[in-house]
Amino acid sequence: MIKVEEKLFxxxxxxxxxxxHVNIRQPDVCAHECKTQQCTVCCPAGCYTLxxxxxxxxxxxxxxxxxxxxxxxxxxxxxDWEYPRGGYGxxxxxx
Amino acid sequence: MSxxxxxxxxxxxxxxxxxxxxxxxxxxxxxxxxxxxxAGSKNVQGAILYADALERMIPDFRDSAPLERHIIEQxxxxxxxxxxxxxxxxxxxxxxxxxxxxxxxxAQFDKWFSGxxxxxxxxxxxxxxVTSLLRDDKNRVVGVQVDREGGTIYADVVIxxxxxxxxxxxxxxxxxxxxxxxxxxxxxxxxxxxxxxLQERFNIGEEEGVVIELFGKITNGMMGTGFLxxxxxxxxxxxxxxxxxxxxxxxxPYALLEQLKEHPSIKPLLAGGEMKExxxxxxxxxxxxxxxxxxxxxxxxxxxxxxxxxxxxREGSNLAMTTGRLAAETVxxxxxxxxxxxxxxxxxxxxxLDESFVIKDLKKYQEMPEIFHHNRQFFTTYPELVNxxxxxxxHVDGVDKKTKEREIFSSFxxxxxxxxxxxxxxxxxxxxx
Ligand SMILES: Cc1cc2nc3c(=O)[nH]c(=O)nc-3n(C[C@H](O)[C@H](O)[C@H](O)COP(=O)(O)OP(=O)(O)OC[C@H]3O[C@@H](n4cnc5c(N)ncnc54)[C@H](O)[C@@H]3O)c2cc1C
Ligand code: SF4
Numbered sequence: 001m002i003k004v005e006e007k008l009f010x011x012x013x014x015x016x017x018x019x020x021h022v023n024i025r026q027p028d029v030c031a032h033e034c035k036t037q038q039c040t041v042c043c044p045a046g047c048y049t050l051x052x053x054x055x056x057x058x059x060x061x062x063x064x065x066x067x068x069x070x071x072x073x074x075x076x077x078x079x080d081w082e083y084p085r086g087g088y089g090x091x092x093x094x095x
Numbered sequence: 096m097s098x099x100x101x102x103x104x105x106x107x108x109x110x111x112x113x114x115x116x117x118x119x120x121x122x123x124x125x126x127x128x129x130x131x132x133x134a135g136s137k138n139v140q141g142a143i144l145y146a147d148a149l150e151r152m153i154p155d156f157r158d159s160a161p162l163e164r165h166i167i168e169q170x171x172x173x174x175x176x177x178x179x180x181x182x183x184x185x186x187x188x189x190x191x192x193x194x195x196x197x198x199x200x201x202a203q204f205d206k207w208f209s210g211x212x213x214x215x216x217x218x219x220x221x222x223x224x225v226t227s228l229l230r231d232d233k234n235r236v237v238g239v240q241v242d243r244e245g246g247t248i249y250a251d252v253v254i255x256x257x258x259x260x261x262x263x264x265x266x267x268x269x270x271x272x273x274x275x276x277x278x279x280x281x282x283x284x285x286x287x288x289x290x291x292x293l294q295e296r297f298n299i300g301e302e303e304g305v306v307i308e309l310f311g312k313i314t315n316g317m318m319g320t321g322f323l324x325x326x327x328x329x330x331x332x333x334x335x336x337x338x339x340x341x342x343x344x345x346x347x348p349y350a351l352l353e354q355l356k357e358h359p360s361i362k363p364l365l366a367g368g369e370m371k372e373x374x375x376x377x378x379x380x381x382x383x384x385x386x387x388x389x390x391x392x393x394x395x396x397x398x399x400x401x402x403x404x405x406x407x408x409r410e411g412s413n414l415a416m417t418t419g420r421l422a423a424e425t426v427x428x429x430x431x432x433x434x435x436x437x438x439x440x441x442x443x444x445x446x447x448l449d450e451s452f453v454i455k456d457l458k459k460y461q462e463m464p465e466i467f468h469h470n471r472q473f474f475t476t477y478p479e480l481v482n483x484x485x486x487x488x489x490h491v492d493g494v495d496k497k498t499k500e501r502e503i504f505s506s507f508x509x510x511x512x513x514x515x516x517x518x519x520x521x522x523x524x525x526x527x528x
Binding site: 002004007008010011014036038041042043044045046064065066067068070071072074081082083084085086087089090091092093094095 | 130131132135136137138139140142200201202203205221222223224241242243259260262272273274275278280282284285329338341342344345346347348349350353370371372373374375376377
């Protein structure tokens with residue numbers, strides 16, 4: 001299996017420490033009400049991981065700011081999604 | 096900043112730059128806000144630049160724009176698991192100036208375009224995210240709020256050039272959240288290699304470029320396509336599929352890209368290259384029927400934010416630039432005539448768009464998304480069948496060609512009924528017509 005981390009390692013980021021721009025609104029909804037948890041499949045940066053206990057953990061440091069997770073969570077609308085503060089987040093060298 | 100501007104442009108991608116450039120050149124007082132460190136640092140594209148849209152604003156762009164290669168050959172490959180059948184169109188006609196299409200690197204190109212916008216007199220402020228639109232008591236848009244201290248800025252009109260994830264338009268209730276069936280997710284990598292290696296590999300000269308559009312089983316049955324573009328000393332490779340399709344399956348976007356890179360017809364093209372960046376971005380592919388309302392009292396929407404992408408022809412940045420320019424021209428007209436930026440007056444923008452290639456082209460292909468949604472065989476069975484047919488015909492094994500033809504035809508019929516085949520051909524013809 002390919003590790004997405006190795007890909008992200010090539011990228012340039014300015015992380016806004018302690019101020020994630022994407023958040024899961026109610027973690028319980030992911031764990032108990034969402035059957036598919038497709039954010040764990042569809043996020044191109046692998047920011048969402050499924051834990052053994054059925055919980056979804058989000059670490060948005062590698063986020064590519066694509067918007068996918070916000071849009072596919074259309075049944076539960078459980079993703080709070082904002083752009084990072086100006087100047088922070090992914091900084092594409094080539095794009 | 097309590098100054099009032101003639102116009103505020105949100106975003107410094109091609110649509111925002113086109114709008115700000117046109118406005119500033121006409122002498123308007125323009126503020127452009129960009130959340131990235133610089134113009135382009137948040138943007139992703141394939142990327143092919145279609146000269147025409149830019150040339151209408153900056154006729155001598157070729158003298159200073161960072162262009163990679165002009166395209167002399169276009170390949171279209173229909174992929175099976177370990178083969179492809181395709182067409183190559185190469186023409187010396189594409190080798191005559193002024194060239195029509197170029198590969199570019201967006202981070203560099205946007206920065207260059209942004210330089211032109213500033214030269215024209217617009218004020219650009221980067222590292223600034225617009226967080227909401229300001230309204231007056233009549234609900235007219237009168238400015239923006241930004242994430243900086245004292246960040247309330249006023250203008251006669253606000254042009255939203257903020258790209259596919261237009262949080263601003265959504266928060267302002269200009270349109271609802273994007274639907275997964277109207278956007279594609281693309282992932283892309285850039286691989287560097289010596290210029291000579293690249294030129295030998297693609298049989299091209301120093302400034303000449305090749306683009307390959309990929310179609311078929313590489314998307315695992317999802318509605319989508321891949322691409323491989325040659326830059327000066329790098330190759331851009333990517334694949335994108337509709338979000339609604341990604342949502343229904345179990346392959347991650349990066350695994351899909353990895354699978355494409357491993358295809359026996361692609362792998363040798365990338366051999367020895369060094370991967371230097373991995374990116375992802377959405378493309379608004381809903382087409383004509385998904386275009387939201389694009390103007391109102393004190394506001395206008397241009398570019399990806401308004402769904403202005405022609406997915407069939409992979410055109411986006413030129414629609415972005417054209418919508419940006421036409422929006423700006425509308426504002427200039429109103430300003431010159433001393434008219435207010437009301438919804439009724441700004442409706443002229445939509446009229447201009449209707450008369451341009453932008454709406455004409457999107458209208459022409461309006462049925463396309465639906466046809467592909469309901470006919471998965473275009474991404475699975477057909478690519479497989481045409482590849483196997485080619486293999487069958489070309490594999491010399493003592494069986495006569497007529498018998499082979501019969502076999503091929505019956506395999507087509509087996510996989511999809513004769514009526515189905517004719518129906519598909521008809522639908523496709525109608526949509527392309
Ligand atoms: C993988 C891929 C390949 C493509 N290939 C091609 C191609 O080959 N040819 C082609 O013509 N088109 C192509 N496109 C489409 C093309 O990239 C887009 O249509 C085009 O970039 C749209 O331009 P835009 O200015 O509307 O939006 P964008 O380029 O997305 O620019 C929006 C800008 O607004 C900024 N912004 C957003 N919100 C805010 C805010 N709140 N405050 C401040 N700033 C903000 C962003 O940082 C960004 O700079 C491709 C797209 C992708 C994803
Ligand atoms: S915006 Fe895109 S990259 Fe960021 S967490 Fe969501 S899906 Fe992943």
